[in-house]
Amino acid sequence: MSELERVPPGVDPRVPSVARVYDYLLGGKDHLAVDRAFADKLLAVAPETRQVARANRLFLVRAVRHLARRGVRQFLDLGTGIPTSPSVHEVAREIVPDCRVVYVDYDPVVRLHSEVLLASSPGVEAVQADLREPGAILGDPRVTRLIDFSQPVGVLMVGILHFILDSEDPAGIIADFRTWMAPGSHLVLTHAMADSAPEAVAQLSTATAGTPAQSVFRTREEVLRLAEGFELIGPGLAPVHEWRIPDDDEYEPPIPLLEGVPAVRIDAAVGRVTSSPDSAEPARH
Ligand SMILES: C[S@@+](CC[C@H](N)C(=O)[O-])C[C@H]1O[C@@H](n2cnc3c(N)ncnc32)[C@H](O)[C@@H]1O
Incomplete structure (x- = not known):
């Protein structure tokens, strides 16, 4: 069967999808020619982008483990991507066997794959929704059935902002x-990050302008502003391949392949909620 024939309804095979491009970079199987062509152009100006994508995923895994070890028993994974192993619930359940996870992504291909994968996983839910409509996500009964907002929750916005x-x-x-x-x-x-190599920023900005994959490279100050109200733990905002908590049980040295500055720079941060927002306005739940 040709690629065009197996594209699910609602998917335009002429437009690259972030989820499928990322799947291609991670070595997955769920991508189309248009995604590979897009990724190959990016790889031409930023050859280590595969390692950066992998480092991004490894950071997610480390962060989930870290949170689970510190008692977080539920996760809201916003911008899940096409399921890859280990997924968030697999990682967290090694530590908290009954942890609950809701996966949210707006891509119909992600939903199809997630539904198949999660059909037999109680305590795990996949929701097709858009991060730009937070009220719809927070009010979705499939989210509120699994996530108890009166208890600590890990909210993942990895590779989506x-x-x-x-x-x-x-x-x-x-x-x-x-x-x-x-x-x-x-x-x-x-x-x-905005201090990625200019030719990589230009390539990505031109290739994605006006598409759903349009990317905004933000400065360190801009990203720190996004995390205002959270207390950053570990190294604060740091390159994704270097982000570590030095005294963590999981400590592993930074990925050697990525020493130095990659052309596409992705930074990571983990921020803790230390009090209810404004002591005057307690967390809504
Ligand atoms: C680069 S992938 C990251 C996947 C995973 N979070 C990770 O880091 O391994 C970004 C994902 O975010 C999803 N996404 C992008 N914009 C979104 C939006 N506004 N609402 C929901 N999902 C979105 C894409 O469909 C894609 O699956």
Whole structure:
């Protein structure tokens, strides 16, 4: 069967999808010619992008383990991507066997794959929704059935925030989630940085302009502003391949292949909620 024939309804095979391009970079099997062509152009100007994608995923795994070890028993994974192993619930359940996870992504291909994968996993749910509509996510009964917002929750925004344009108010979106997050909750984020190599920024900006994959490379100050209201743990905002908590049980040295500055730089941060937002306004739950 040709690729065009097996594209699910609602998917335009002429437009690259972030989820499928990322799947290709990670060595997965769920991508189309248009995704591979897009990724190959990117790899031509930023050859280590595969390692950066892998490092982004490994950071997510380390952060989830870290949170689970510190008692977080539920996760909201926003911008899940096409399921890859280990997934968030697999990682967290090695430590908290009954942990609950809701996966959210707006891509129909992600939903199809997640539904198949999760059909036999109680305590795990996949929801097709758009991060730019936080109210719809936070009010979705499939989310509130599994996530108890009176308890600490890990909110993952890994590899997604640079797809939210300034005009779409990423800070406001994060603040909406923040008001629901009880003390002990954590925000886990990664973000494409403005001090990436100019030719890589230009390539990505041109190739994605006007598409759903349009990417915003933000400065360190801009990304730190997005995380305002959270207490950053470990090294603060740091390159994704270097982010570590030095005294963590899991400590492993930074990925040697990525020493130095990659052309596409992705930074990571984990921020803890230490009190209810404004002591005047307790977390909504
Ligand atoms: C680069 S992948 C990251 C996957 C995973 N979080 C990781 O870091 O391994 C970004 C994912 O975010 C999803 N995404 C992008 N914008 C979104 C939005 N506004 N709402 C929901 N999902 C979105 C894409 O479909 C894609 O699956």
